[in-house]
Amino acid sequence: MKKIIIIGVVIVIAIFAFIFIGGSNEQQVSKLDTTDTVVDFYDKWLKAVQLPTTANPSLATLAKSPILSKSLRDRLISTRKDANTTIDPVLCQTVVPEEVSTRTVFENANEAQILVMSRDKKVTEQAIFTLMKYNDGWYINDIQCSLGEFAPEREFSFEKEGYLLKGSIPKPYDPKNWHLVFEDNGENGHVVPLFFDSKSQCTSLDGSKSVCKPDQFTEATKVSVHAQMTERGANVKQLEFVKFK
Numbered sequence: 015m016k017k018i019i020i021i022g023v024v025i026v027i028a029i030f031a032f033i034f035i036g037g038s039n040e041q042q043v044s045k046l047d048t049t050d051t052v053v054d055f056y057d058k059w060l061k062a063v064q065l066p067t068t069a070n071p072s073l074a075t076l077a078k079s080p081i082l083s084k085s086l087r088d089r090l091i092s093t094r095k096d097a098n099t100t101i102d103p104v105l106c107q108t109v110v111p112e113e114v115s116t117r118t119v120f121e122n123a124n125e126a127q128i129l130v131m132s133r134d135k136k137v138t139e140q141a142i143f144t145l146m147k148y149n150d151g152w153y154i155n156d157i158q159c160s161l162g163e164f165a166p167e168r169e170f171s172f173e174k175e176g177y178l179l180k181g182s183i184p185k186p187y188d189p190k191n192w193h194l195v196f197e198d199n200g201e202n203g204h205v206v207p208l209f210f211d212s213k214s215q216c217t218s219l220d221g222s223k224s225v226c227k228p229d230q231f232t233e234a235t236k237v238s239v240h241a242q243m244t245e246r247g248a249n250v251k252q253l254e255f256v257k258f259k
Contacts, residue, residue, distance in 0.1 A: 048152055063110055082153065090103055103159070106130075106140060107137065111134070112133075122244060122245070125243060144158070171241070176237070177195045177235065177237070178234065178237055179233060187205060187207065191208065207248065209247055210250050226250065226253055237254060239253050
């Protein structure tokens with residue numbers, strides 16, 4: 015029994031470290047709204063493609079923009095070095111567009127997706143920007159190119175793996191609610207409140223499914239959450255308990 019308690023305490027301490035200890039290269043954000051953040055970056059990149067030798071900022075500088083996630087920066091830098099690249103990784107066009115328009119696919123308190131497409135109706139290629147909220151701003155987490163007329167449908171707007179905390183959750187979070195502590199894009203310490211209803215399905219370690227019973231959850235349990243984001247937090251649709259590796 016003592017051994018189990020000690021293991022539980024160690025896990026909780028580790029999670030608190032997970033919340034408060036991050037890397038030195040903290041993600042930078044844009045203070046503009048989601049659409050303006052995308053348009054500002056896209057327009058600068060478009061100008062740099064049109065004027066490769068004189069544009070300021072240059073493509074090299076934009077690829078390292080601090081409002082991009084680290085993984086996206088790495089990908090843009092790598093793609094620019096690839097001589098076989100035919101589709102621009104930001105514009106998502108084989109021909110430089112003259113005029114573009116934007117459309118919000120979805121936006122909630124923590125995530126948004128913006129579509130950028132050519133105004134030329136004959137061109138169906140489009141760039142899908144995914145943005146994440148961090149502190150009091152937004153950063154561009156990913157850019158995907160789509161050949162179709164519409165962005166891919168998303169069954170869930172929030173899908174993360176992390177740890178459950180409730181009573182031991184630090185302020186300003188409400189200890190009356192369960193929370194998921196998770197890592198996003200290599201950054202520790204993200205927290206989202208979880209909300210359950212009669213349709214929330216939980217899958218146990220042995221694979222059996224049933225309606226979630228949050229009053230039976232245990233602190234620091236590892237789970238995978240599939241939910242729809244709202245202004246107050248994540249409305250859980252599916253929760254799966256995960257074995258510690």
